[in-house]
Amino acid sequence: MSLLSVRDLSVEFATRDGAVRAVNAVSFELRPGQVLALLGESGSGKSVTLRSILGLHPPVRTRVGGEVLLKGRDVNRLDEQARQALRGGVVSMVFQEPMTALDPVYTIGRQIEETLVQHRGLDRAAARRRARELLDLVQVPSPERCLASYPHEISGGMRQRAMIAIALACEPELLLADEPTTALDVTVQAQILWLLRDLQRRLGLAVIFVTHDLGVAAEIADDAAVMYGGRIVEQAPVRELFRAPAHPYTEGLMLATVRRGQKGRALVPIPGAPPNLVALPPGCAFAPRCPHVKPPCLETLPPLHVVAPGHGSRCHLVPARFASSPALASSATGRGGLS
Amino acid sequence: MSPTPGLEARGRTGTAPLLLTRGLRKHFPLRGGVLQRVQAWVRAVDDVTFDVKPGETLGIVGESGCGKSTLARLILRLVEPDAGSVWFDGEDVRRALPGRMKRLRRDMQLVFQDPYASLNPRLTIEAAVAFSLLVHGVGRAEARDKARALLGRVGLDPRLYGRRYPHELSGGQRQRVNIARALVLDPKLLLLDEPVSALDKSVQAQVLNLLQGLKTERALTYVFISHDLNVIEYVSDRVLVMYLGQVVETGTAEALAEAPKHPYTQALFASAPSMDPDRRMERPPIAGDPPNPIDPPSGCRFRTRCAFAMPKCAEVPPPPVTVAPSHDVACYLYEPATVPA
Numbered sequence: 299m300s301l302l303s304v305r306d307l308s309v310e311f312a313t314r315d316g317a318v319r320a321v322n323a324v325s326f327e328l329r330p331g332q333v334l335a336l337l338g339e340s341g342s343g344k345s346v347t348l349r350s351i352l353g354l355h356p357p358v359r360t361r362v363g364g365e366v367l368l369k370g371r372d373v374n375r376l377d378e379q380a381r382q383a384l385r386g387g388v389v390s391m392v393f394q395e396p397m398t399a400l401d402p403v404y405t406i407g408r409q410i411e412e413t414l415v416q417h418r419g420l421d422r423a424a425a426r427r428r429a430r431e432l433l434d435l436v437q438v439p440s441p442e443r444c445l446a447s448y449p450h451e452i453s454g455g456m457r458q459r460a461m462i463a464i465a466l467a468c469e470p471e472l473l474l475a476d477e478p479t480t481a482l483d484v485t486v487q488a489q490i491l492w493l494l495r496d497l498q499r500r501l502g503l504a505v506i507f508v509t510h511d512l513g514v515a516a517e518i519a520d521d522a523a524v525m526y527g528g529r530i531v532e533q534a535p536v537r538e539l540f541r542a543p544a545h546p547y548t549e550g551l552m553l554a555t556v557r558r559g560q561k562g563r564a565l566v567p568i569p570g571a572p573p574n575l576v577a578l579p580p581g582c583a584f585a586p587r588c589p590h591v592k593p594p595c596l597e598t599l600p601p602l603h604v605v606a607p608g609h610g611s612r613c614h615l616v617p618a619r620f621a622s623s624p625a626l627a628s629s630a631t632g633r634g635g636l637s
Numbered sequence: 638m639s640p641t642p643g644l645e646a647r648g649r650t651g652t653a654p655l656l657l658t659r660g661l662r663k664h665f666p667l668r669g670g671v672l673q674r675v676q677a678w679v680r681a682v683d684d685v686t687f688d689v690k691p692g693e694t695l696g697i698v699g700e701s702g703c704g705k706s707t708l709a710r711l712i713l714r715l716v717e718p719d720a721g722s723v724w725f726d727g728e729d730v731r732r733a734l735p736g737r738m739k740r741l742r743r744d745m746q747l748v749f750q751d752p753y754a755s756l757n758p759r760l761t762i763e764a765a766v767a768f769s770l771l772v773h774g775v776g777r778a779e780a781r782d783k784a785r786a787l788l789g790r791v792g793l794d795p796r797l798y799g800r801r802y803p804h805e806l807s808g809g810q811r812q813r814v815n816i817a818r819a820l821v822l823d824p825k826l827l828l829l830d831e832p833v834s835a836l837d838k839s840v841q842a843q844v845l846n847l848l849q850g851l852k853t854e855r856a857l858t859y860v861f862i863s864h865d866l867n868v869i870e871y872v873s874d875r876v877l878v879m880y881l882g883q884v885v886e887t888g889t890a891e892a893l894a895e896a897p898k899h900p901y902t903q904a905l906f907a908s909a910p911s912m913d914p915d916r917r918m919e920r921p922p923i924a925g926d927p928p929n930p931i932d933p934p935s936g937c938r939f940r941t942r943c944a945f946a947m948p949k950c951a952e953v954p955p956p957p958v959t960v961a962p963s964h965d966v967a968c969y970l971y972e973p974a975t976v977p978a
Contacts, residue, residue: 339837340808439925453926454701483700484864488908489921510837513910517917537914554842556867557912561890564849565871567842571807 301472301504302328302351306364308528309346309355316576320346322528323364330471333498333505335515335536338525339551341572344508347525348474350374351506352391353381368472386417390465394477396457400449406460407445413467432463437493455486459493466497472504479514491517512555516540521608524548527573527583534609544611544620547584582614590615653727654688655858656745656826661685661711661721663704667931677931681707683882684721689826694852694859696873696890698866698905702930704882705862709828712860713745714738726825743773746819750831752811756803762814763788763799766821773822787817791847809840813847820851826858833868845872866909870894875963878902881930881938883954888964898966901939937968945970 309321321343328334336344349355351366353373366373368388373381385391393399401409410429414420420428433441436459449457458478465473475494479487495518498505507518515522515536523533524545532545543549553566570587579585585595594614603616663682666675682704689695697705710716712723714730723730725741733741749755756765763784770780785795791813793799803811812832819827832848833841845868852859863869869876869890876893878886878901886899897903907922925942928934934941940950950969957965958973 339839455926483927484866485700485904485908485921485923486926488910488918489924491910492918492921511910512838513912516912516914517910519914540912540914551839554839555912556841556845556865556871558867558870558894558909560867561871565842565846567846568839569843571809571840572837 300327301330301332301369302506303367304347304351304364305367307347307350307366308361308363309343309350310361310363312359312361313576317361318575319578320528320575321350322578324525324528324530325364326523326530326533328472328504328506330504331498331502333507333518333520335519335522336506336508336525337510337512337515337522339510339572341575342525343528343575344510344525345476346528348391348476348506348508351472351474352385352389386413386468388470389472389474390468390470391474391476392458392461392465392478394480396454396461396481397449399461400457402449404448405445406447406449406452410445410460410464410467413464417468428467429463432467433460435466435497436460436463438463453486454482455489458482458486458490462490462493462497466501469501470503472506473498474506474508476508477510478507480509480511487514494518512540512552524551527578528575529583529612531584531613532609532611534605538606538609542605542609544605544609544616545584545613546588546590546615548611550587550589582612590619652690654724655691655693655726656689656712656860657687657724658712659686659722659724661708661723662719663707663711663716664719679930680882680933681930682711682718685879685882685884686721687877687884687887689858689860691825691858692856693874694861694872696869696876697860697862697879698864698869698876699879700864700905700927702881702927703879704930705879706830708879709747709830709860709862712828713742713747715747739773743822744824745826745828746822746824747828747830748812748815748819748832750834752808752815752835753803755815756811758803761800761802762793762806763795765803765814766818769818769822783821784817787821788814790851791817792843793817807840808836809843812836812844816844816847816851820855823855824857826860828860828862830862831864832861834863834865841868848872866905878905881927881933883938884957884967885939886964886966886968887957888961892961892964898960898964898971899939899968900943900945900970904942 305325307321307324311318311320324347336347338344350362355362362374368384407429410432411425414425414428429445430441433444438444438456438459444452444456479490482490509515519536522536522539523530526547532548543552550568554568568587573583581596581598582600585591592614600612600614602610602612604610605616605620661682662684665679665681667677667679668674669676685708699705707716711718725745730741766784766787767780770783785799788795788799793810793813833844836844851857861872873890876888876890877884880901886902893902897906904923923942928941936951936953937955940946947969955967955969957967958971959965960971960974
């Protein structure tokens, strides 16, 4: 059974310039213990999708459609109290910037303890012991000192570890991570990625990892969903995605990313700029930048074509370009369910 | 030190470097208390020496707080160094009088990381590009024509974009404006401080290709600062690796990528994600965060995170040794190679 099932999720923000359609009919499933990377550039809708799972969007000027079923319960239909319980139990979140996510006026120890008292009902002494254990779990080298420190007194890597400790305090089944290593130096990023992978395995966590970095996705994920213009345009097991990308945007992103040993060869950029989410085209949002564009791409939204088991691409050209693929079959509904 | 290091370096390498620094140092005081006394020093840049030949791209790579951005500002004298010298085109930059300095800054232009913060929100992009020409005494009509031509070259049609304001452009477009603005005075050297770090990958490639094209067309010399090793390896001829204000290794981009010598350079390369799900990191290459540049470790500043640290590493900072032609490492693990004179 899936732990999380997102069906036809759409999120719209009302702005002065019109409705920003940040997420459009996004569907995916997550099994317990599965690590999914939501991959995309700025404005692709990856972070908005993640926040919808927690029901974090303020009700003002926001319209959320579709369903987010967490262990069978629709997050959007719960009252605030029930949602609060969900956040403190089944699911928790790690943010990009620990400096802004942590409270500057309380010590790290106090912040971890507070979480434990609030959500787990521990008394102060028990909370203190557990806080110490949690810092051991995230491999903080001198936990006592860290507990007594304020966020500004410790390094960026330590702050991120402290935030992971807080996120794990309530023993969640699902961890949502929003670019948790983007603000870190590369040597520290390597440590945090390794730590998250290690914790994921040991605790059997399901993780949704939002990132703009193909390399990070390759390091951490079992599966990846590539987002563009508020839609999932391709989804596949991560190995499959890197071996045989089947959407022109994914291919373009891989060609445009600077890799080791590419010196002397010109990069192949994706021309143009990402779409305006206020005025999304009727067809494929990537069509204006796509090297393979055909007339239907400008008119109708491509359905989700299955390229291989568990590998889908929302591109009109899949049948023509991957005709040799034995597993080829178009999904009937054009959305969701890749099994 | 020779009074004219330009000539000395010419004797050694054949071509005179366009830019060279010798023993560059900058420590920023941290003041506190009622009397605002100096309580500590941030050792941002310590004893940095390098040459950049005309037409070359020197990459400077390092993590946050390693002093790479301060270094760019020292070269332009936007920050006055405490010690050491900067020579540009055979001239001692530190001795240049204000009028001469203005002229030198025409030839050395800086492009910043944040393309939005570095543009005046109240100037159209055409006016922003023409502005420095006006400052340097070029007539209004000529300045406008030059600005338009350059905007066209960086891929922003002046008829479509010239009258727009920075907030109406995307990040990549803004960085193109900054590049046009830096080039409008026909400089010889461009100091690029994380020029593509704030951009999405697909746009990064556009800007990197543009920079490579402009470099060839205009016979430019680049000092390219970045924390991204892949980008540095891609754009650079030679690379300088900095750690906490000091240079730990210099060499050609190929030599560093294939056989990094300094334990820090090795860790840096090993920490970069592989882009291959089948070759994931076994374990993190090094532990810990870079220490605070306030009161950095004695001796070799990397020793607190180094797996090979020896007692003598804590005593005296290791001097750079030449391990191969134009490959220098500041680490006690290496003996100088016997290079025939």
